[in-house]
Amino acid sequence: MKKLTIAFLIITLFMPKQSNAQSNGAAGAIAVGAGLLAIGAGIAAMEDMKERAELTATQWVLANHPELNSFSLKTLDFNGKKTKDMSSTSVISFKIQEFSPTDNPTLDGKKQILLAFTSYGWISDQGIDFNKVNWYLIDSTEWLNMMVAYAKVASKEKNETVLKDVLNNGLVVNKGIKAKGKTEIPFFKLEGDMYLVTDYSSEMKLVYNEKTLGIFLKDTGNLVQMARAAVIDTHEFFFLTK
Template sequence: MRKSILFLIIISTLFPRQLKAQNDGAAVAAVAGGLLAIGAGIAAVEQMKERAELTATQWVLANEPNMNSFSLKTLAFDGKKLKDISSASVITFKIQEFTPVSDPELDGKKQVLFGFTSQGWINEYGINFDKVKWYLIDSKEWMKMMVAYVKVSSEEKNETSLNETLLKGKLVNKGVKVKGKMAIPFFKLSGDMYVVTDYSSDMKLLYNERSLGIFLKETRDLVQIGRGDIIDIHEYFFQEE
Protein backbone atom coordinates (compact mmCIF):
# COMPACT_ATOMS: atom_id res chain seq x y z
CA MET A 1 0.00 0.00 0.00
CA ARG A 2 2.79 2.44 0.92
CA LYS A 3 4.58 1.64 -2.33
CA SER A 4 1.46 2.35 -4.40
CA ILE A 5 0.87 5.66 -2.65
CA LEU A 6 4.50 6.67 -3.11
CA PHE A 7 4.30 5.72 -6.81
CA LEU A 8 1.17 7.84 -7.33
CA ILE A 9 2.71 10.82 -5.56
CA ILE A 10 5.79 10.65 -7.76
CA ILE A 11 3.67 10.35 -10.93
CA SER A 12 1.39 13.24 -9.94
CA THR A 13 4.34 15.55 -9.30
CA LEU A 14 6.50 14.39 -12.19
CA PHE A 15 4.06 14.81 -15.08
CA PRO A 16 2.89 18.42 -14.48
CA ARG A 17 6.40 19.75 -13.85
CA GLN A 18 7.91 18.11 -16.90
CA LEU A 19 5.06 19.02 -19.26
CA LYS A 20 4.90 22.61 -18.06
CA ALA A 21 8.64 23.13 -18.32
CA GLN A 22 8.98 21.69 -21.81
CA ASN A 23 6.58 21.40 -24.73
CA ASP A 24 8.53 19.19 -27.11
CA GLY A 25 9.80 15.64 -27.35
CA ALA A 26 12.29 16.27 -24.57
CA ALA A 27 9.43 16.35 -22.07
CA VAL A 28 8.28 12.92 -23.15
CA ALA A 29 11.84 11.61 -22.89
CA ALA A 30 12.22 13.09 -19.41
CA VAL A 31 8.97 11.50 -18.23
CA ALA A 32 9.95 8.16 -19.77
CA GLY A 33 13.29 8.34 -18.00
CA GLY A 34 11.54 9.14 -14.74
CA LEU A 35 9.22 6.17 -15.15
CA LEU A 36 12.18 3.88 -15.83
CA ALA A 37 13.86 5.15 -12.65
CA ILE A 38 10.70 4.50 -10.65
CA GLY A 39 10.45 1.00 -12.09
CA ALA A 40 14.08 0.31 -11.20
CA GLY A 41 13.48 1.60 -7.66
CA ILE A 42 10.44 -0.66 -7.19
CA ALA A 43 12.40 -3.63 -8.55
CA ALA A 44 15.23 -2.88 -6.09
CA VAL A 45 12.78 -2.79 -3.17
CA GLU A 46 11.27 -6.11 -4.27
CA GLN A 47 14.75 -7.61 -4.46
CA MET A 48 15.52 -6.37 -0.93
CA LYS A 49 12.26 -7.88 0.31
CA GLU A 50 13.19 -11.24 -1.23
CA ARG A 51 16.62 -11.13 0.41
CA ALA A 52 15.06 -10.22 3.76
CA GLU A 53 12.58 -13.09 3.46
CA LEU A 54 15.39 -15.53 2.63
CA THR A 55 17.45 -14.31 5.62
CA ALA A 56 14.41 -14.65 7.91
CA THR A 57 13.91 -18.22 6.69
CA GLN A 58 17.57 -18.98 7.37
CA TRP A 59 17.20 -17.55 10.88
CA VAL A 60 14.23 -19.84 11.56
CA LEU A 61 16.13 -22.87 10.25
CA ALA A 62 19.12 -22.07 12.45
CA ASN A 63 17.23 -21.14 15.63
CA GLU A 64 13.97 -23.14 15.62
CA PRO A 65 14.98 -26.81 15.15
CA ASN A 66 11.49 -28.10 16.00
CA MET A 67 9.82 -26.09 13.23
CA ASN A 68 9.90 -28.64 10.40
CA SER A 69 7.08 -27.47 8.11
CA PHE A 70 6.11 -23.83 7.92
CA SER A 71 5.14 -20.93 5.68
CA LEU A 72 6.98 -17.61 5.98
CA LYS A 73 5.71 -14.48 4.27
CA THR A 74 6.55 -10.79 4.64
CA LEU A 75 3.90 -8.95 6.63
CA ALA A 76 5.51 -5.50 6.51
CA PHE A 77 8.87 -4.67 4.93
CA ASP A 78 9.02 -1.24 6.54
CA GLY A 79 6.70 -1.48 9.50
CA LYS A 80 7.26 2.00 10.86
CA LYS A 81 6.06 5.42 9.85
CA LEU A 82 7.22 6.18 6.30
CA LYS A 83 10.68 7.71 6.76
CA ASP A 84 14.22 7.05 5.53
CA ILE A 85 14.32 3.29 4.94
CA SER A 86 18.00 3.16 5.94
CA SER A 87 17.26 4.29 9.52
CA ALA A 88 16.19 2.10 12.46
CA SER A 89 13.06 0.23 11.48
CA VAL A 90 11.37 -3.17 11.71
CA ILE A 91 10.53 -5.88 9.20
CA THR A 92 7.78 -8.32 10.16
CA PHE A 93 7.11 -11.80 8.83
CA LYS A 94 4.10 -14.02 9.47
CA ILE A 95 4.92 -17.67 10.08
CA GLN A 96 2.45 -20.53 10.25
CA GLU A 97 3.13 -24.23 10.61
CA PHE A 98 1.26 -26.92 8.68
CA THR A 99 1.07 -30.69 8.24
CA PRO A 100 2.80 -31.90 5.06
CA VAL A 101 0.20 -33.69 2.91
CA SER A 102 -0.56 -33.76 -0.83
CA ASP A 103 -2.66 -30.57 -0.58
CA PRO A 104 -1.51 -28.87 2.65
CA GLU A 105 -3.40 -26.13 4.49
CA LEU A 106 -1.96 -23.53 6.84
CA ASP A 107 -3.67 -24.75 9.99
CA GLY A 108 -0.87 -24.85 12.56
CA LYS A 109 0.63 -22.50 15.11
CA LYS A 110 0.99 -18.85 14.09
CA GLN A 111 3.99 -16.72 14.96
CA VAL A 112 5.41 -13.37 13.93
CA LEU A 113 9.11 -12.76 13.42
CA PHE A 114 10.35 -9.20 13.98
CA GLY A 115 13.57 -8.07 12.34
CA PHE A 116 14.63 -4.90 14.15
CA THR A 117 17.12 -2.95 12.07
CA SER A 118 19.74 -0.43 13.13
CA GLN A 119 20.89 2.78 11.47
CA GLY A 120 22.64 2.06 8.18
CA TRP A 121 21.23 -1.42 7.62
CA ILE A 122 20.74 -0.44 3.96
CA ASN A 123 23.61 1.38 2.24
CA GLU A 124 25.16 1.72 -1.21
CA TYR A 125 26.40 -1.88 -0.98
CA GLY A 126 22.99 -3.38 -0.22
CA ILE A 127 21.56 -4.87 2.96
CA ASN A 128 23.73 -5.51 6.01
CA PHE A 129 21.87 -8.19 7.98
CA ASP A 130 24.42 -7.97 10.79
CA LYS A 131 22.45 -4.87 11.78
CA VAL A 132 19.20 -6.84 12.19
CA LYS A 133 18.11 -8.20 15.58
CA TRP A 134 15.52 -11.00 15.38
CA TYR A 135 12.65 -11.49 17.82
CA LEU A 136 10.08 -14.31 17.42
CA ILE A 137 6.71 -14.17 19.21
CA ASP A 138 3.52 -16.23 19.32
CA SER A 139 -0.05 -15.13 20.05
CA LYS A 140 0.43 -15.37 23.84
CA GLU A 141 3.48 -13.11 23.80
CA TRP A 142 1.75 -10.68 21.42
CA MET A 143 -1.24 -10.49 23.77
CA LYS A 144 1.10 -9.75 26.70
CA MET A 145 2.67 -6.94 24.67
CA MET A 146 -0.73 -5.53 23.69
CA VAL A 147 -1.99 -5.63 27.27
CA ALA A 148 1.12 -3.72 28.37
CA TYR A 149 0.72 -1.32 25.44
CA VAL A 150 -2.97 -0.57 26.06
CA LYS A 151 -2.26 -0.16 29.80
CA VAL A 152 0.05 2.77 29.05
CA SER A 153 -2.15 4.03 26.19
CA SER A 154 -5.36 4.33 28.23
CA GLU A 155 -6.89 4.67 31.68
CA GLU A 156 -7.75 0.94 31.81
CA LYS A 157 -5.26 -0.86 34.07
CA ASN A 158 -7.03 -4.15 34.86
CA GLU A 159 -5.07 -6.80 32.98
CA THR A 160 -7.86 -9.41 33.05
CA SER A 161 -10.32 -6.93 31.59
CA LEU A 162 -7.77 -5.79 29.00
CA ASN A 163 -7.08 -9.36 27.92
CA GLU A 164 -10.80 -10.11 27.46
CA THR A 165 -11.45 -6.88 25.57
CA LEU A 166 -8.50 -7.39 23.24
CA LEU A 167 -9.61 -10.95 22.44
CA LYS A 168 -13.16 -9.83 21.61
CA GLY A 169 -12.31 -6.46 20.13
CA LYS A 170 -10.35 -4.82 17.39
CA LEU A 171 -7.47 -2.38 17.63
CA VAL A 172 -8.15 0.86 15.78
CA ASN A 173 -6.40 4.24 15.61
CA LYS A 174 -8.15 5.71 18.64
CA GLY A 175 -8.39 2.67 20.91
CA VAL A 176 -9.97 -0.77 21.15
CA LYS A 177 -13.45 -1.33 19.71
CA VAL A 178 -15.84 -4.17 20.53
CA LYS A 179 -18.72 -4.73 18.09
CA GLY A 180 -18.12 -1.33 16.52
CA LYS A 181 -18.22 0.59 19.81
CA MET A 182 -15.22 2.16 21.51
CA ALA A 183 -14.49 0.08 24.60
CA ILE A 184 -11.09 1.49 25.53
CA PRO A 185 -10.19 4.96 24.22
CA PHE A 186 -6.52 5.85 23.96
CA PHE A 187 -5.02 9.02 25.43
CA LYS A 188 -4.87 11.96 23.03
CA LEU A 189 -1.17 12.77 22.97
CA SER A 190 0.73 15.23 20.82
CA GLY A 191 3.56 14.06 18.58
CA ASP A 192 6.25 14.87 21.17
CA MET A 193 4.60 13.14 24.17
CA TYR A 194 5.42 9.57 25.27
CA VAL A 195 4.23 7.16 27.96
CA VAL A 196 6.71 4.36 28.75
CA THR A 197 6.59 0.91 30.33
CA ASP A 198 9.58 -1.34 31.04
CA TYR A 199 8.23 -4.44 29.29
CA SER A 200 11.10 -6.94 29.48
CA SER A 201 14.87 -7.35 29.72
CA ASP A 202 15.00 -6.76 25.95
CA MET A 203 12.73 -3.79 25.40
CA LYS A 204 10.65 -0.89 26.65
CA LEU A 205 7.26 -0.10 25.10
CA LEU A 206 6.23 3.50 24.41
CA TYR A 207 2.86 4.94 23.54
CA ASN A 208 2.93 7.90 21.20
CA GLU A 209 0.14 9.32 19.06
CA ARG A 210 -1.00 6.54 16.67
CA SER A 211 2.10 4.38 17.12
CA LEU A 212 3.73 1.75 19.28
CA GLY A 213 7.29 2.60 20.18
CA ILE A 214 9.74 -0.21 20.92
CA PHE A 215 13.04 0.76 22.54
CA LEU A 216 15.63 -2.01 22.20
CA LYS A 217 17.88 -1.94 25.24
CA GLU A 218 20.81 -3.74 23.61
CA THR A 219 21.17 -1.47 20.58
CA ARG A 220 19.49 1.63 22.10
CA ASP A 221 17.35 1.96 18.98
CA LEU A 222 13.81 3.36 19.12
CA VAL A 223 11.43 2.06 16.46
CA GLN A 224 7.90 3.42 16.11
CA ILE A 225 5.51 0.92 14.53
CA GLY A 226 2.51 2.52 12.84
CA ARG A 227 -0.93 1.66 14.21
CA GLY A 228 -1.88 0.04 10.88
CA ASP A 229 0.86 -2.55 11.29
CA ILE A 230 -0.20 -3.22 14.88
CA ILE A 231 -3.74 -3.85 13.61
CA ASP A 232 -2.46 -6.21 10.90
CA ILE A 233 -0.48 -8.31 13.40
CA HIS A 234 -3.37 -8.45 15.87
CA GLU A 235 -5.80 -9.53 13.16
CA TYR A 236 -3.35 -12.14 11.90
CA PHE A 237 -3.23 -13.75 15.34
CA PHE A 238 -6.84 -13.42 16.43
CA GLN A 239 -9.21 -12.51 13.62
CA GLU A 240 -8.06 -14.08 10.36
CA GLU A 241 -10.20 -16.88 9.08
Protein backbone atom coordinates in the same frame (compact mmCIF):
# COMPACT_ATOMS: atom_id res chain seq x y z
CA MET B 1 -1.78 0.41 -5.00
CA LYS B 2 0.94 2.65 -3.53
CA LYS B 3 3.28 1.73 -6.38
CA LEU B 4 0.64 2.63 -8.99
CA THR B 5 -0.12 5.91 -7.25
CA ILE B 6 3.54 6.89 -7.18
CA ALA B 7 3.88 5.94 -10.83
CA PHE B 8 0.84 8.03 -11.77
CA LEU B 9 2.12 11.08 -9.90
CA ILE B 10 5.52 10.88 -11.54
CA ILE B 11 3.99 10.46 -14.99
CA THR B 12 1.72 13.45 -14.34
CA LEU B 13 4.68 15.49 -13.19
CA PHE B 14 6.66 14.83 -16.33
CA MET B 15 3.75 14.84 -18.82
CA PRO B 16 4.10 17.77 -21.24
CA LYS B 17 1.32 20.39 -21.38
CA GLN B 18 -0.81 20.43 -24.53
CA SER B 19 0.17 24.03 -25.20
CA ASN B 20 3.88 23.21 -25.45
CA ALA B 21 5.61 23.07 -28.80
CA GLN B 22 6.30 19.72 -30.42
CA SER B 23 9.94 19.95 -29.43
CA ASN B 24 8.93 20.37 -25.82
CA GLY B 25 6.55 17.46 -26.28
CA ALA B 26 9.39 15.26 -27.48
CA ALA B 27 11.51 16.27 -24.52
CA GLY B 28 8.56 15.58 -22.26
CA ALA B 29 8.09 12.14 -23.79
CA ILE B 30 11.73 11.36 -23.09
CA ALA B 31 11.28 12.55 -19.52
CA VAL B 32 8.22 10.33 -19.13
CA GLY B 33 10.16 7.37 -20.47
CA ALA B 34 13.01 8.05 -18.08
CA GLY B 35 10.53 8.40 -15.23
CA LEU B 36 8.91 5.07 -16.07
CA LEU B 37 12.30 3.38 -16.19
CA ALA B 38 13.15 4.85 -12.78
CA ILE B 39 9.83 3.65 -11.36
CA GLY B 40 10.39 0.17 -12.74
CA ALA B 41 13.91 0.05 -11.36
CA GLY B 42 12.72 1.27 -7.96
CA ILE B 43 9.94 -1.32 -7.77
CA ALA B 44 12.32 -4.08 -8.87
CA ALA B 45 14.86 -3.01 -6.24
CA MET B 46 12.18 -3.02 -3.54
CA GLU B 47 10.99 -6.49 -4.52
CA ASP B 48 14.60 -7.71 -4.52
CA MET B 49 15.08 -6.30 -1.00
CA LYS B 50 11.92 -8.06 0.18
CA GLU B 51 13.06 -11.38 -1.28
CA ARG B 52 16.47 -11.03 0.35
CA ALA B 53 14.85 -10.10 3.64
CA GLU B 54 12.58 -13.17 3.49
CA LEU B 55 15.56 -15.40 2.69
CA THR B 56 17.53 -14.00 5.63
CA ALA B 57 14.52 -14.38 7.94
CA THR B 58 14.14 -18.01 6.84
CA GLN B 59 17.83 -18.65 7.48
CA TRP B 60 17.49 -17.15 10.97
CA VAL B 61 14.53 -19.41 11.75
CA LEU B 62 16.38 -22.50 10.49
CA ALA B 63 19.45 -21.65 12.56
CA ASN B 64 17.65 -20.71 15.77
CA HIS B 65 14.44 -22.77 15.83
CA PRO B 66 15.13 -26.35 14.68
CA GLU B 67 11.72 -27.40 16.07
CA LEU B 68 10.08 -25.69 13.07
CA ASN B 69 10.07 -28.39 10.39
CA SER B 70 7.16 -27.36 8.15
CA PHE B 71 6.21 -23.72 7.96
CA SER B 72 5.35 -20.82 5.69
CA LEU B 73 7.18 -17.50 6.00
CA LYS B 74 5.98 -14.36 4.25
CA THR B 75 6.59 -10.65 4.70
CA LEU B 76 3.77 -8.99 6.63
CA ASP B 77 5.09 -5.42 6.73
CA PHE B 78 8.36 -4.50 5.03
CA ASN B 79 8.59 -1.21 6.90
CA GLY B 80 6.37 -1.17 9.94
CA LYS B 81 7.95 1.99 11.31
CA LYS B 82 5.79 5.08 11.74
CA THR B 83 6.42 7.38 8.76
CA LYS B 84 7.54 10.42 10.76
CA ASP B 85 9.59 8.37 13.23
CA MET B 86 13.09 9.81 12.97
CA SER B 87 14.94 7.13 14.95
CA SER B 88 17.76 5.16 13.38
CA THR B 89 15.82 1.91 13.34
CA SER B 90 13.14 0.33 11.26
CA VAL B 91 11.14 -2.86 11.73
CA ILE B 92 10.25 -5.61 9.28
CA SER B 93 7.66 -8.19 10.29
CA PHE B 94 7.21 -11.67 8.87
CA LYS B 95 4.24 -13.96 9.43
CA ILE B 96 5.02 -17.60 10.10
CA GLN B 97 2.50 -20.42 10.18
CA GLU B 98 3.06 -24.14 10.49
CA PHE B 99 1.28 -26.81 8.45
CA SER B 100 1.08 -30.58 8.06
CA PRO B 101 3.06 -31.93 5.08
CA THR B 102 0.71 -33.13 2.33
CA ASP B 103 -0.26 -32.30 -1.24
CA ASN B 104 -1.58 -28.73 -1.43
CA PRO B 105 -1.27 -28.20 2.34
CA THR B 106 -3.45 -25.82 4.28
CA LEU B 107 -1.90 -23.30 6.64
CA ASP B 108 -3.70 -24.33 9.81
CA GLY B 109 -0.92 -24.68 12.38
CA LYS B 110 0.60 -22.43 15.00
CA LYS B 111 1.07 -18.78 14.05
CA GLN B 112 4.08 -16.65 14.95
CA ILE B 113 5.44 -13.25 14.02
CA LEU B 114 9.14 -12.61 13.46
CA LEU B 115 10.10 -8.99 14.12
CA ALA B 116 13.35 -7.76 12.61
CA PHE B 117 14.53 -4.48 14.16
CA THR B 118 17.20 -2.86 12.02
CA SER B 119 19.93 -0.53 13.25
CA TYR B 120 21.46 2.55 11.65
CA GLY B 121 23.41 1.71 8.51
CA TRP B 122 21.61 -1.58 7.84
CA ILE B 123 20.96 -0.52 4.26
CA SER B 124 23.25 1.40 1.91
CA ASP B 125 24.27 1.55 -1.73
CA GLN B 126 26.20 -1.64 -1.02
CA GLY B 127 23.00 -3.50 -0.15
CA ILE B 128 21.57 -4.85 3.10
CA ASP B 129 23.68 -5.69 6.15
CA PHE B 130 21.59 -8.15 8.14
CA ASN B 131 24.25 -8.28 10.85
CA LYS B 132 22.65 -5.04 12.04
CA VAL B 133 19.31 -6.71 12.74
CA ASN B 134 17.82 -7.83 16.07
CA TRP B 135 15.32 -10.68 15.76
CA TYR B 136 12.33 -11.38 18.01
CA LEU B 137 10.01 -14.35 17.44
CA ILE B 138 6.65 -14.03 19.20
CA ASP B 139 3.47 -16.09 19.26
CA SER B 140 -0.13 -15.01 19.89
CA THR B 141 0.22 -15.34 23.67
CA GLU B 142 3.29 -13.11 23.76
CA TRP B 143 1.68 -10.55 21.45
CA LEU B 144 -1.46 -10.48 23.61
CA ASN B 145 0.68 -9.97 26.73
CA MET B 146 2.48 -7.10 25.00
CA MET B 147 -0.80 -5.44 24.01
CA VAL B 148 -2.20 -5.85 27.53
CA ALA B 149 0.92 -4.25 29.04
CA TYR B 150 0.76 -1.46 26.46
CA ALA B 151 -2.96 -0.82 27.05
CA LYS B 152 -2.46 -0.76 30.84
CA VAL B 153 0.06 2.07 30.56
CA ALA B 154 -1.86 3.91 27.82
CA SER B 155 -5.33 3.86 29.43
CA LYS B 156 -7.20 3.94 32.74
CA GLU B 157 -8.11 0.26 32.41
CA LYS B 158 -5.81 -1.90 34.56
CA ASN B 159 -7.84 -5.12 34.71
CA GLU B 160 -5.95 -7.65 32.59
CA THR B 161 -8.99 -9.93 32.21
CA VAL B 162 -11.05 -7.08 30.75
CA LEU B 163 -8.22 -6.06 28.44
CA LYS B 164 -7.65 -9.59 27.15
CA ASP B 165 -11.36 -10.04 26.44
CA VAL B 166 -11.54 -6.81 24.43
CA LEU B 167 -8.25 -7.48 22.62
CA ASN B 168 -9.35 -10.98 21.58
CA ASN B 169 -12.24 -9.41 19.68
CA GLY B 170 -10.88 -6.00 18.77
CA LEU B 171 -7.95 -4.00 17.44
CA VAL B 172 -5.42 -1.58 18.88
CA VAL B 173 -5.77 1.69 16.96
CA ASN B 174 -4.36 5.16 17.56
CA LYS B 175 -7.05 6.30 19.99
CA GLY B 176 -7.51 3.07 21.92
CA ILE B 177 -8.85 -0.47 21.58
CA LYS B 178 -11.67 -0.67 19.07
CA ALA B 179 -14.23 -3.48 19.03
CA LYS B 180 -17.70 -3.88 17.54
CA GLY B 181 -17.30 -0.66 15.59
CA LYS B 182 -16.55 1.59 18.56
CA THR B 183 -13.73 2.48 20.94
CA GLU B 184 -14.14 0.20 23.94
CA ILE B 185 -11.05 1.38 25.83
CA PRO B 186 -9.84 4.91 25.04
CA PHE B 187 -6.19 5.83 25.42
CA PHE B 188 -4.95 8.94 27.21
CA LYS B 189 -4.62 12.15 25.20
CA LEU B 190 -1.01 13.32 25.47
CA GLU B 191 1.15 16.05 23.98
CA GLY B 192 3.82 15.01 21.49
CA ASP B 193 6.65 15.33 24.02
CA MET B 194 4.97 13.17 26.68
CA TYR B 195 5.77 9.48 27.17
CA LEU B 196 4.21 6.69 29.20
CA VAL B 197 6.55 3.75 29.71
CA THR B 198 6.28 0.20 31.01
CA ASP B 199 9.27 -2.09 31.57
CA TYR B 200 7.88 -5.08 29.68
CA SER B 201 10.77 -7.54 29.72
CA SER B 202 14.53 -7.92 29.97
CA GLU B 203 14.69 -7.12 26.25
CA MET B 204 12.33 -4.21 25.74
CA LYS B 205 10.23 -1.40 27.14
CA LEU B 206 6.86 -0.44 25.65
CA VAL B 207 6.19 3.25 25.14
CA TYR B 208 2.96 5.17 24.53
CA ASN B 209 3.61 8.46 22.74
CA GLU B 210 1.69 10.40 20.08
CA LYS B 211 -1.04 7.72 20.07
CA THR B 212 1.57 5.23 18.90
CA LEU B 213 3.15 2.01 20.15
CA GLY B 214 6.85 2.50 20.71
CA ILE B 215 9.29 -0.34 21.38
CA PHE B 216 12.56 0.51 23.11
CA LEU B 217 15.22 -2.15 22.60
CA LYS B 218 17.46 -2.36 25.66
CA ASP B 219 20.25 -4.14 23.80
CA THR B 220 20.72 -1.41 21.18
CA GLY B 221 19.20 1.57 22.99
CA ASN B 222 16.97 2.27 19.98
CA LEU B 223 13.33 3.35 20.06
CA VAL B 224 11.06 2.61 17.11
CA GLN B 225 7.44 3.68 16.78
CA MET B 226 5.41 1.03 15.00
CA ALA B 227 3.01 2.20 12.33
CA ARG B 228 -0.68 1.73 13.05
CA ALA B 229 -1.02 -0.56 10.02
CA ALA B 230 1.79 -2.82 11.28
CA VAL B 231 0.12 -3.21 14.68
CA ILE B 232 -3.28 -3.90 13.10
CA ASP B 233 -1.86 -6.39 10.58
CA THR B 234 -0.12 -8.32 13.36
CA HIS B 235 -3.20 -8.40 15.58
CA GLU B 236 -5.47 -9.46 12.72
CA PHE B 237 -3.08 -12.24 11.75
CA PHE B 238 -3.16 -13.68 15.26
CA PHE B 239 -6.79 -13.19 16.26
CA LEU B 240 -9.03 -12.20 13.36
CA THR B 241 -7.97 -14.52 10.53
CA LYS B 242 -8.00 -18.30 10.24
